Amino acid sequence: MAKVTLTQFLTVDGVVQAPGGPDEDRDGGFEHGGWLVPYADEDMGRFVAEGFRAADAFLLGRRTYEIFAAYWPRVTDPENPVASRLNALPKYVASRTLDGVGWHNSTLLGDDAVREVAALRQRLEGEVQIHGSGNLARSLMAHGLIDEYRLLTYPVVLGGGKRLFDGGAVPTALERTGGRTTSTGVVISTYRAAGSPRHGSFDLEE
Template sequence: MAKVTLTAFTTLDGVVQAPGGPDEDRDGGFEHGGWLAPYVDEDMNRFVLEAFRTATGLLLGRRTYQIFAAHWPQVTDADYPIAGRLNALPKYVASRTLEKTEWHNSTLLTGDAVKEVAELKERLEGELQIHGSGNLAHSLMAHGLIDEYRLMVFPVLLGTGKRLFADGTAPAALDVVDSRTTGAGGAIHVYRPAGRPEYGLVGS
């Protein structure tokens, strides 16, 4: 069985929208695109490279797929050490609007994304990674299909924008399996689901 992991850049107030550039995602009139840029450093890049090296496949929503497909085919290992691996990896794209995928080794998932990802988990081995792809992530979280969260939290507040853990997220406890900081002030935390939260009375 494959493991599904989610890697995300997030602000301190939980916004994951358009970290990479002003025009990455302007949905809802979002004006803060590119907020990640001041915090990109060697520590962050090292963690991202570590994550990509463990992938045996990618799970992507339409928007993230289109961003990746427009960029990575033009990049080589001489530019970024993991580019060749990303271009070669199997890529599973959840979309009801795309008619075809042109990035090498991409497969379009046109049916129910939750059902298709559940079937991929059963059929495949290794690690299927989600990057970006907020709508897909929300659907898979709601059905308990994410096995590990790799969150890079940066010291910036935006107040508006799409959030990874939006209102209506199912209550869940998480175990911390790794934690580190970056030189630019980012906090990297790796979590695994640990069942339902426990409740009690503080001080009793």
């Protein structure tokens, strides 16, 4: 069975929208696109490269697929750990609006992405990675289909925008399995899903 991992860039207040550029995602009048870029450094680059080297396949939502497909096929350096993996490995795309996917080794999933990902998880081996793809990630989280979270939290507050853990998130306990902080203050934390949250109380006993 494959391990499904999610790598996500988010602000301190949980925003994941348009980290890489001003026009990446302007839904809702979002005007802070590109908030990640000033914090990119060698530490972040090493972490991202390590992650991509571990991939055996990718799961992508429509918007992330289109952004990646417009950029990464143009990067032909075989030593680039991101381009070499993305361009060669299988890519499974969740979309109800795309008619087809032309990027090498890409497959368009059917209308029930959750059911198809559950089947892929059983059929494949190794690590299947989700990058970005917030809508897809939220759907899979709601059905317990993400095994590991790799969250990069950037020292910026935006006050609005799409969030990974929104008001409909399913309560889930996470176990921290690793982490580091980059030179620009990005906190990288890795978690694995650990079932339902436990509860207690600090109330004084009678």
